[in-house]
Amino acid sequence: MREDIEDIRKRIEKIDNEILRMMANRTAAAVEMGKRKASDSLPLRAPDVEEKVIGRYVSKAKEFGMSEDSASTIARLLIHESIEQQGLIPRPAKSKRMLIIGGNGKMGQWLCRFFASRGHKIKIYDTTENIKYPCEKDLKQGVLEAEVVIIAVPISYTPMILEEVLSYNTSALIFDVSSVKTPSAEILKKGGKIAEVCSVHPMFGPETNSIIDENVVICNCGSYSAVDKAEELFDGANITKTDLDEHDKLMAYVLGLSHATNIAFFETLNRSGKSYSELSRVASTTFKDQVETSHNVVSDNAQLYYEIQNLNPYEQEVLSSLVDSVNTIKDAARKNNKDAFTKMMNEGKEYFGGN
Template sequence: MTDSVEGIRWKIEEIDNAILDLINKRMNIALDMGHQKVDKAMPVRDMRVEEQVRNRYLARAREVGISDEAAIELSSLLVRESVEAQARLPRPMRPRKVLVVGGGGAMGQWMCRFFASRGHEVKVFDDLPGGAFKNVKLEAGVKEADVIAVSSHISATAEMLRRIFKLRPKGLVFDIASVKSPIVDVLKEGADQGLLVCSIHPMFGPSASFIFARNLIVCNCGSDIAVNKFMPLLNGTGANVIEMPVEDHDKMISVVLGMSHALNLAFFGALKESGFTHEELRKVSSTTFERQMNISASVARESPNLYYEIQHLNPHNREMLEKLIDALREVQQAGSDEDRSHMIRLMQEGRKYFEVKH
């Protein structure tokens, strides 16, 4: 019996190795395609083709008795690996001189690495060490820069932008602040003065190795030329770029960041008061609880100063948190009612909200 089991395991190992060899072969072909995309200046991603791959996997999986979930997960994994490999291929573009203001911080260092990896000459202005990148005085850096990226604390960004604008930069200027309300007036003043100003919000942190399939918001502050100059900096990355007026940013972010951060802070705050350690709770956790606890644990390790500023400086957060509190109260009431119709209605409304609208 043991020999039989070991023999089967050996066969499975052989198949696993063959699968990995095929994946390697697929990756090499994808890289060949990537070089052709570079030569022809084609974008890395083609959503129509990605959808075709997904549907092909689903159809074949159903023929051989593999679940839809496994087929979707496998196709997504392979597409992501292929596109990330293609996105790493250098694309010929005019090297630019880039100044990263705040280049010693975590996100500033990410910006430095990103631009350097794309062949640009990167310098930093920061009181903190710039790592491998030369630290320069602000006036000298602004004077020679083609691109100026401001990666300061949200509360310090407006003043830094004013300092830069006084130097009359010839290059593109953008910030990466998570909240725009404190800097909207400054940004629009810069654009009104004829400066090339836009505002960016990467919806990911400094741990991101690549920006394939990650969201990046580009806010128009009144200079269409600035937005048009920023876009080519992302060529070939496979990022999901969402453009919007800078005035619209914070209301949406009050939901995406303000509410989600608050929910996770409240969640681990309630866990702390539950009387159980997280180790005890993990031993009996459900799938949903495990996921939620992992997200909250990740949030607990983030920068308290950044989370404070995201909550404190976005004027739309108070309204959004009131909606969250009201929703929690309604859940509490629905669970207390003797009649289950209230809970059923809540669940039905949730399903309707998440329905895919064609």
């Protein structure tokens, strides 16, 4: 007799419940592991183990006739859940008194939430009050009481605040989180010689829920111990260490170019005379993807985006190169130069690894 559709659905629901129960069991085991990591002061992630776990899922999936891609996605999700939970386990020995300058800004609030969830004691110094975290009115006192001082103010204010913090001769770890480092570079390097100073750049926005698999750049300003300490604070993220002087050269592409391309995209649409709803009705996949990204850009902080273009000394050269690239596309199309166009496409494919 043929099984009723509803009965099959019931059977699937039962299996789903089993899967969820098993997942909860797995996470509970990971939490046990997390407690051990916390008491032994071990890092959250074990990349070699993660690779083995994913490999195990993929080879088992093959055995069961399941898609390898799905198996790898499931394994990554489970690992993500483990690290997320492990990150919440307090490490009292590692708990620091933190002063977050600009703690009421969007990124400042993210830092407060993140470090509070990791068991650190947060104080804020800002021009406005915050009901969630205690506020420090006297910057000097706040700096001298803190073990970690984080500067999360707009890029153009960072050098001034950094200078003031350094003038208090604190033994705290000090770092900024700004997106352009050149305006503060001299002070950061001076600071790196006399104090525990480094420079951090979380490569994600304040809406990000989890740090797992997000990129964080830590710039060496001369104090290696500061870099090590900052690395520990962002445990769980993908951390890349670089020299301070390299940072803005990389960000001129990673931030400046990608922002400019999206701004140029919506600016061109805005000048087109076609309404968004008219274009949306005939939208292609690429158009939809591009709209989504440039919508995120246009909804973000205009001052920050301006400063990223304006304060990075490498940006003008990158923007000129962007204009050249657009002109190459324009010329190829105007002059019926299919070869030039195809060359661009092929070289682009090569650049991304050939696929």
